[in-house]
Amino acid sequence: MSKIDEILSQYREGSHESLIPILQDVQEAEGYLSENTIVRIGAFLRMSTTKIYGLATFYDRFRFFPCGKIHMKICNGTTCFINGSSTVADAVRGELGIEPGQTTRDGRFSYELASCMGGCNEGPVIWAGDTYYTHIRPEEIPGMLAKLKVLAELK
Numbered sequence: 001m002s003k004i005d006e007i008l009s010q011y012r013e014g015s016h017e018s019l020i021p022i023l024q025d026v027q028e029a030e031g032y033l034s035e036n037t038i039v040r041i042g043a044f045l046r047m048s049t050t051k052i053y054g055l056a057t058f059y060d061r062f063r064f065f066p067c068g069k070i071h072m073k074i075c076n077g078t079t080c081f082i083n084g085s086s087t088v089a090d091a092v093r094g095e096l097g098i099e100p101g102q103t104t105r106d107g108r109f110s111y112e113l114a115s116c117m118g119g120c121n122e123g124p125v126i127w128a129g130d131t132y133y134t135h136i137r138p139e140e141i142p143g144m145l146a147k148l149k150v151l152a153e154l155k
């Protein structure tokens with residue numbers, strides 16, 4: 001039995017209210033929600049994949065791509081934006097050579113732009129490698145990524 005089948009066996013077929021718990025369980029098990037998984041869940045719940053994507057993308061917590069060993073969230077909320085989060089995101093993009101939602105070829109890094117992470121008075125804020133980095137400035141990004149690269153090697 002696949003992981004997905006195992007998860008689905010805990011829910012009632014066709015039960016639309018199970019969608020979010022199922023998506024949470026699958027993401028916890030697989031790390032992200034693949035296209036195949038969404039189709040499989042759609043068949044199980046008798047829901048269109050468009051509707052599932054629509055609901056899932058409403059929540060920040062769901063990812064639709066496999067993450068790198070170090071997954072970063074760059075806050076793009078209003079306060080962080082006012083404090084320069086876009087220049088921080090540009091620095092990350094420049095250093096890693098990938099766009100939000102992509103993973104580096106070596107599988108070390110991925111990142112996404114996130115809504116407010118609750119640390120507005122310390123922004124711009126980045127969450128990476130289980131740590132919150134606060135008051136981040138673009139010129140700090142190369143050093144920060146170098147340290148995180150070492151962490152990625154240990155994973």
Ligand code: FES
Pocket residue numbers: 075076077078079080081115116117118119120121123124125
């Ligand atoms: S806007 Fe970035 S933590 Fe609130």
